[in-house]
Every structure is written in structure tokens, then in C-alpha cells.
Amino acid sequence: xxxxxxxxxxxxxxxxxxxxxxxxxxxxxxxxxxxxxxxxxxxxxxxxxxxxxxxxxxxxxxxxxxxxxxxxxxxxxxxxxxxxxxxxxxxxxxxxxxxxxxxxxxxxxxxxxxxxxxxxxxxxxxxxxxxxxxxxxxxxxxxxxxxxxxxxxxxxxxxxxxxxxxxxxxxxxxxxxxxxxxxxxxxxxxxxxxxxxxxxxxxxxxxxxxxxxxxxxxxxxxxxxxxxxxxxxxxxxxxxxxxxxxxxxxxxxxxxxxxxxxxxxxxxxxxxxxxxxxxxxxxxxxxxxxxxxxxxxxxxxxxxxxxxxxxxxxxxxxxxxx
Amino acid sequence: xxxxxxxxxxxxxxxxxxxxxxxxxxxxxxxxxxxxxxxxxxxxxxxxxxxxxxxxxxxxxxxxxxxxxxxxxxxxxxxxxxxxxxxxxxxxxxxxxxxxxxxxxxxxxxxxxxxxxxxxxxxxxxxxxxxxxxxxxxxxxxxxxxxxxxxxxxxxxxxxxxxxxxxxxxxxxxxxxxxxxxxxxxxxxxxxxxxxxxxxxxxxxxxxxxxxxxxxxxxxxxxxxxxxxxxxxxxxxxxxxxxxxxxxxxxxxxxxxxxxxxxxxxxxxxxxxxxxxxxxxxxxxxxxxxxxxxxxxxxxxxxxxxxxxxxxxxxxxxxxxxxxxxxxxxxxxxxxxxxxxxxxxxxxxxxxxxxxxxxxxxxxxxxxxxxxxxxxxxxxxxxxxxxxxxxxxxxxxxxxxxxxxxxxxxxxxxxxxxxxxxxxxxxxxxxxxxxxxxxxxxxxxxxxxxxxxxxxxxxxxxxxxxxxxxxxxxxxxxxxxxxxx
Numbered sequence: 001x002x003x004x005x006x007x008x009x010x011x012x013x014x015x016x017x018x019x020x021x022x023x024x025x026x027x028x029x030x031x032x033x034x035x036x037x038x039x040x041x042x043x044x045x046x047x048x049x050x051x052x053x054x055x056x057x058x059x060x061x062x063x064x065x066x067x068x069x070x071x072x073x074x075x076x077x078x079x080x081x082x083x084x085x086x087x088x089x090x091x092x093x094x095x096x097x098x099x100x101x102x103x104x105x106x107x108x109x110x111x112x113x114x115x116x117x118x119x120x121x122x123x124x125x126x127x128x129x130x131x132x133x134x135x136x137x138x139x140x141x142x143x144x145x146x147x148x149x150x151x152x153x154x155x156x157x158x159x160x161x162x163x164x165x166x167x168x169x170x171x172x173x174x175x176x177x178x179x180x181x182x183x184x185x186x187x188x189x190x191x192x193x194x195x196x197x198x199x200x201x202x203x204x205x206x207x208x209x210x211x212x213x214x215x216x217x218x219x220x221x222x223x224x225x226x227x228x229x230x231x232x233x234x235x236x237x238x239x240x241x242x243x244x245x246x247x248x249x250x251x252x253x254x255x256x257x258x259x260x261x262x263x264x265x266x267x268x269x270x271x272x273x274x275x276x277x278x279x280x281x282x283x284x285x286x287x288x289x290x291x292x293x294x295x296x297x298x299x300x301x302x303x304x305x306x307x308x309x310x311x312x313x314x315x316x317x318x319x320x321x322x
Numbered sequence: 323x324x325x326x327x328x329x330x331x332x333x334x335x336x337x338x339x340x341x342x343x344x345x346x347x348x349x350x351x352x353x354x355x356x357x358x359x360x361x362x363x364x365x366x367x368x369x370x371x372x373x374x375x376x377x378x379x380x381x382x383x384x385x386x387x388x389x390x391x392x393x394x395x396x397x398x399x400x401x402x403x404x405x406x407x408x409x410x411x412x413x414x415x416x417x418x419x420x421x422x423x424x425x426x427x428x429x430x431x432x433x434x435x436x437x438x439x440x441x442x443x444x445x446x447x448x449x450x451x452x453x454x455x456x457x458x459x460x461x462x463x464x465x466x467x468x469x470x471x472x473x474x475x476x477x478x479x480x481x482x483x484x485x486x487x488x489x490x491x492x493x494x495x496x497x498x499x500x501x502x503x504x505x506x507x508x509x510x511x512x513x514x515x516x517x518x519x520x521x522x523x524x525x526x527x528x529x530x531x532x533x534x535x536x537x538x539x540x541x542x543x544x545x546x547x548x549x550x551x552x553x554x555x556x557x558x559x560x561x562x563x564x565x566x567x568x569x570x571x572x573x574x575x576x577x578x579x580x581x582x583x584x585x586x587x588x589x590x591x592x593x594x595x596x597x598x599x600x601x602x603x604x605x606x607x608x609x610x611x612x613x614x615x616x617x618x619x620x621x622x623x624x625x626x627x628x629x630x631x632x633x634x635x636x637x638x639x640x641x642x643x644x645x646x647x648x649x650x651x652x653x654x655x656x657x658x659x660x661x662x663x664x665x666x667x668x669x670x671x672x673x674x675x676x677x678x679x680x681x682x683x684x685x686x687x688x689x690x691x692x693x694x695x696x697x698x699x700x701x702x703x704x705x706x707x708x709x710x711x712x713x714x715x716x717x718x719x720x721x722x723x724x725x726x727x728x729x730x731x732x733x734x735x736x737x738x739x740x741x742x743x744x745x746x747x748x749x750x751x752x753x754x755x756x757x758x759x760x761x762x763x764x765x766x767x768x769x770x771x772x773x774x775x776x777x778x779x780x781x782x783x784x785x786x787x788x789x790x791x792x793x794x795x796x797x798x799x800x801x802x803x804x805x806x807x
Contacts, residue, residue: 035346061351063550149707153723154765158708260712
């Protein structure tokens with residue numbers, strides 16, 4: 001791909017470069033063959049040049065090796081331009097060098113260097129990696145570079161982004177479930193349920209009922225009314241409201257809230273849904289990292305996430321391999 | 323008109339009588355080898371002693387310093403890879419680059435001050451180019467002999483004897499140069515390990531490159547380039563005239579007393595011949611490391627080494643004339659016949675006082691800054707991805723990454739406190755340890771009552787304090803975000 005939009009710039013840069021190199025060479029040659037008449041001026045030891053009436057140029061010849069250094073620079077530039085791309089995109093130089101290729105080479109070198117290390121971790125089962133100090137550190141760095149943008153640098157998430165450091169899981173906290181979430185991504189959908197439940201009042205009743213499930217402050221009269229209408233929600237969240245990890249339906253009986261614990265926030269969730277809302281496409285979506293991270297990197301970062309929720313157990317006694 | 327031009331004028335005046343013939347010359351000339359004579363009388367002459375004293379002092383420090391130990395590490399080590407700079411008890415980090423700036427400013431103003439007062443003192447006595455040239459010339463003299471013998475040897479056709487002498491000289495030069503390169507690299511990588519690696523021929527590529535590079539630079543500059551470095555390459559040699567004035571001490575030839583020069587005769591007094599005190603022995607030219615004739619006045623090639631003063635004093639003593647025909651003096655003193663007391667009074671002139679005041683002020687500022695330096699650095703960065711987060715019990719939570727750099731060489735425990743909002747508290751660990759000369763990245767969660775924090779950004783402060791020394795504390799300000807409503 002050309003760096004320039006028009007071939008004009010190739011010629012523009014090439015001509016300036018070549019003219020400069022040749023010009024320097026010609027000027028150097030004229031200077032090295034030039035002879036000055038010394039002692040011709042009003043004072044001895046001057047080149048005879050006088051400016052402004054009294055400004056004279058003394059004759060202090062440079063050592064000859066210095067002149068050869070100048071010639072070497074000219075030769076160097078010619079050699080460089082033959083070997084490397086310096087004359088636009090038309091002539092790529094004999095070495096056919098590009099910065100992209102150099103980058104690829106460095107990546108390859110890094111892969112050769114660190115590949116065995118990553119491979120050794122990929123062979124270990126996930127809780128064992130989580131129990132390994134260096135494995136956790138490597139996973140932690142991958143997390144900081146790729147995951148912390150949404151889940152926070154302490155992995156405790158934010159509104160709409162789940163907390164990964166607690167023991168509550170939308171899609172399951174087993175090593176396999178965590179790896180699947182990272183590799184394939186997740187697409188959580190809470191549909192807009194207002195129509196299925198009834199009017200605005202009914203929605204608020206359900207919100208109070210949902211709050212009552214976790215023992216949060218609520219209006220018990222409204223909650224009692226809302227309980228009857230919760231049947232519409234039970235399809236996903238279950239009759240006991242403990243959620244369903246195969247669907248990613250959250251447990252509503254704990255005090256962990258992805259979109260807020262206020263009546264207003266829950267009412268909005270029920271009325272408009274989450275993730276299915278056309279106004280906020282992508283909400284509730286965990287992207288798939290399979291293409292961006294290698295298998296080993298996914299393994300390591302999954303181990304890091306696993307270690308956060310199982311810090312006590314993972315470090316002390318890693319579960320035996322299956 | 324500066325002093326160098328003044329010198330030129332003097333020179334022109336003295337040679338205008340014998341105006342040279344016109345000649346046609348190239349703009350480039352072959353370098354003429356200079357054979358400075360080192361022997362002036364028996365033993366070392368006065369300024370020669372001073373030059374050798376500075377050679378010894380600077381080189382004992384340079385070659386010796388990397389071998390000193392401080393506790394369990396090299397006392398002076400600039401570890402570029404780890405980005406830690408150890409100077410005895412002090413550990414400087416890249417963030418402390420301002421101290422390096424201070425040291426460079428002090429070096430610059432010292433140079434200005436000494437040059438304004440004493441001319442090219444640095445060039446003549448302390449500059450590595452002069453010092454290593456001095457050492458290399460000493461080796462050269464040991465192997466090939468002094469000026470006259472070297473000149474004869476170089477004119478001779480190649481013979482086994484000449485080949486052996488030259489080979490011996492270059493081998494000796496190589497040895498000194500290699501040791502110099504090794505010592506230099508020893509300031510940047512532990513010198514004992516480097517030495518062991520070199521002996522085992524298992525030296526790393528970069529270390530080997532730099533040892534050879536600095537070795538080659540020493541060999542080339544002190545063995546081959548010599549005065550050419552001062553004449554054509556050194557920027558200081560060229561901007562020195564900006565610091566010179568008519569009261570700067572320079573190596574001068576007393577023209578009024580010396581001219582007209584001539585050998586004279588033992589039978590008649592010099593007065594009868596109408597001669598000045600210069601007997602035209604030519605010693606001052608022979609000893610000059612840059613190959614100039616000081617009797618032509620101040621020239622830009624003169625590095626102020628005072629070798630010609632030694633030479634002339636020696637001759638004056640021998641012929642029974644007063645010393646000091648060539649001496650340290652100033653342009654004003656020469657013109658107005660000032661005595662040394664008058665010269666001393668002129669030292670305290672505005673230029674010198676200004677340089678001196680700046681030097682004192684910067685030195686004092688650096689000393690104060692170093693003594694007040696807290697060996698702890700804290701950087702607090704709020705997570706960019708997450709805004710405020712709802713927490714249990716109607717609280718609002720913000721999350722930060724805190725980089726804590728322990729710049730001492732001992733493991734240390736710190737505690738952190740927060741202030742700036744009512745009820746603001748640290749939800750994560752408030753006590754943590756950081757290893758010696760290490761950086762820890764600590765996630766910090768701060769909690770506040772959501773009811774008391776309005777939406778938007780609030781200024782808060784975090785203070786980190788060493789547990790064992792309450793004086794070691796750093797306060798960092800950052801922002802705390804309230805919940806969106």
C-alpha cells in the first residue's frame with residue numbers, strides 16, 4: 001500500500017533527495033579542488049576575502065582526513081538509498097525492507113522466546129495456573145491490557161459490567177465457563193417486559209417484589225402485589241428467582257446488581273429491557289476474544305479471573321485435575 | 323573585539339615586518355605531526371607537576387570509583403537496564419532527572435567561572451582529552467624516546483627495530499584504552515561481573531560493543547587525534563572566547579621585554595646587541611602539545627597547559643635572566659603593566675561575580691533539594707473505563723491504580739489515608755509493603771456515602787506514609803466521581 005495518495009510525491013521526494021546528494025558531492029569536489037591565494041589581502045594569512053571593509057577570512061585549512069569523511073558520507077547515502085527504501089514507493093531498495101516486516105520479525109522472535117512458557121501454562125489445568133504466582137501475574141497483565149477497560153483494574157466491574165472478583169456468576173464460575181465466556185463472548189438479553197406484566201403500576205410492583213427477594217428496602221404491599229406478576233419473569237429467572245446460568249439470567253435474590261438497586265433502575269430494566277434495547281445496542285455484550293488473544297493467553301487470563309473469585313482456595317489447595 | 327582577536331592583532335603586528343610571500347593553497351591540508359618535547363630540565367617542572375597531579379587525581383577517581391562497595395552493592399552504579407542510579411547512599415530514579423540537570427548546570431557555571439578567571443584551565447589540566455593525551459604521550463616517550471628521537475624514528479624507513487617499537491607502543495596504548503573502556507562500562511553494569519565475563523570471554527554483545535567503542539575512542543583520540551580534537555571538534559574551544567575578557571588569565575609572552583629576540587653572545591651583553599630577553603631557544607615551541615608559537619600571541623589552538631611557561635622559565639634560569647618572560651597574565655596587565663595586586667583586584671568584576679552568584683545559588687538549591695528529597699513516589703490514576711460504581715448500603719465507589727515507588731534500599735511498610743469528602747474511606751487494604759527499590763501497583767477502592775456526594779467530580783487527596791518514619795510521606799491529589807442520577 002502506498003503511503004502517498006499520488007505518485008507525484010514519489011518523484012517529488014526522490015528528485016529532492018538525489019539532487020541534494022549529487023549537489024553535496026559536486027560542491028565537495030569543487031571545494032577540495034579549490035585553491036586560494038594566501039597572503040594577497042591587506043594582511044598575511046588571509047584568503048584575501050574582505051567583507052564590510054574590515055571583516056577578513058583567515059586561512060585555516062581543515063585536515064585532509066576531514067574532507068575524506070565528507071566524501072564517505074556521500075558514498076554512504078548512495079549505498080543506503082540503493083539498499084533501503086528512501087526514494088518514495090517506486091524503488092523499494094535491494095533489501096526490500098519495510099517497517100511492517102521488521103515488526104513481524106520482532107513478533108516472531110518474541111513468540112519463539114516466550115512461546116514455550118505460554119505452552120507450558122496451556123498444558124496445566126486452570127486452577128493450577130491460578131495457583132501459580134507467575135501464571136497469575138501474566139494473566140493479570142493480559143487482564144489489565146484487555147479487560148480492565150470495562151471490568152475495571154480491580155476487576156470489580158461497574159454499572160453494566162459484572163464484578164469478576166465476587167463469587168456470583170452470570171454464566172457460571174467453573175474454569176470451563178470462564179474460558180467460554182472469554183473465548184466466545186456472551187450476549188445477555190433482558191427483553192422489555194412491560195407489556196407482559198401490565199401497566200406502569202404493575203411494573204413498579206414487580207420492582208418492589210424483586211427488591212424484597214434480597215431483603216432490600218421495599219414497599220411490602222407493592223411487593224405482595226408484584227409477586228403474582230413475577231410469573232412472567234420466572235421463565236428465565238426461575239420460580240425461585242435464583243437465575244439461570246445457561247441463559248445468563250442473574251440471580252435476583254442476592255444484593256448484587258448489574259444495573260442498579262433502586263426502584264427507578266429496576267423499573268427501567270423491566271420496562272425497556274437490557275441488551276435488547278435498540279437505543280443501546282451492545283449493552284450486555286461481552287465480546288469474543290478468540291481472534292484477539294491466543295489460546296494460551298485466554299487460558300492465562302481465565303486463570304487470573306478464576307483466582308480472583310477463588311483466591312483463598314486456589315492459592316491454598318488447587319483442586320485435583322480431572 | 324574579544325581577546326582572541328586581540329591576540330591575532332599582536333601576532334599580525336609581530337610578523338608584518340616579514341610579510342610572507344603570496345602562495346596558492348588548498349582549503350584542506352595534510353595534518354603535520356606534532357612531537358611535543360616533555361623533558362624540561364631535570365625532574366618535573368612546576369606546571370608539569372600540577373598537570374600530573376590532576377592526571378593522578380582524576381584517574382584515581384575514574385579508575386577506582388567503580389570498585390568501591392557500599393553495603394552489598396557497587397557504590398557508584400548507573401544501572402540503565404533497571405533505571406536505578408546508585409551514588410553511595412543515594413538511589414536516584416528516572417523521575418529524579420532534575421538533579422542531573424542541576425549537576426549539569428553546576429558544571430556549566432563552574433566552567434564559565436573558571437574560564438572567565440583563569441582561561442582554559444579545564445582544557446589544560448582536567449579535560450579527558452588532555453589527560454589521556456598526557457598518559458599516551460608518556461607511554462610513547464617510554465618506548466620511543468622524547469621529541470628528537472621520535473622525529474628521527476618516524477623519518478627512518480621501516481626496520482625490525484622500528485616495527486618492534488611501534489608495535490610495543492600500540493600494544494601498550496591498546497591495553498590502557500581497553501582498561502579505560504572496561505572501567506567506563508563498569509559505571510553502567512556491575513564492574514566485577516563484567517570483569518569475570520570478560521575473562522571468561524562470555525561478555526554480552528552490548529557490553530562488548532561499548533567496552534570496545536570507548537576503548538577505541540580513547541585509543542583514537544589520545545593516540546592519533548590529539549590536538550585535532552581541540553582544534554576542530556571541541557565546541558568548548560570555540561565558545562570559550564565568549565567567556566574571555568581583557569582581565570582573563572592567559573598564557574602570554576611578554577613581548578615588550580622579549581623582543582627583539584636573538585641568541586646574543588657571551589662576549590657582549592644583550593643590550594649592546596639591542597636584544598630583548600628572548601634568546602630564541604625555541605623550547606616553548608618544542609614543548610607545545612598543539613604545535614603553536616606562544617610568542618605570536620593568544621591563539622585559539624592554545625589549550626592553556628602552561629608547558630611553554632615551564633620551558634621558558636627553565637631557559638631564563640640557565641641564561642641568568644629573570645623568569646616570567648612567558649607567564650600567566652592578562653591582556654590588561656600586559657598593556658598597562660599591572661602588578662599582581664592590581665590583577666587580583668580586577669578578578670572581582672561583574673562577569674565573575676554573576677557567574678559566581680549563579681554557581682552558588684544553583685549549588686545551594688541542589689543541596690537543599692537533595693536533602694529534602696522524600697524517598698517515596700506515589701502516582702494515583704483513576705480507572706478510566708469505569709465511572710462511579712454503586713456499592714452496598716447506598717455508597718458510591720471509585721477505583722484507582724496507585725503506583726508506589728520505594729526509593730530506599732530496604733523493604734518498607736506504608737499506610738494510606740484519604741481526605742477531601744465527608745465520610746470518604748478506603749475500602750481496600752490501607753497497609754501495604756513495597757520491596758527495596760521497587761514499584762508496587764496497588765488497586766485502591768474508595769467509598770463515600772452516595773447521599774453526600776453530588777454527581778460530578780470532586781477533588782480529594784490521598785496521603786501515603788511510611789510506618790517507620792512519619793517524615794516520609796507523599797500527598798497526591800486526584801478526583802472522586804459521584805453517581806450519575
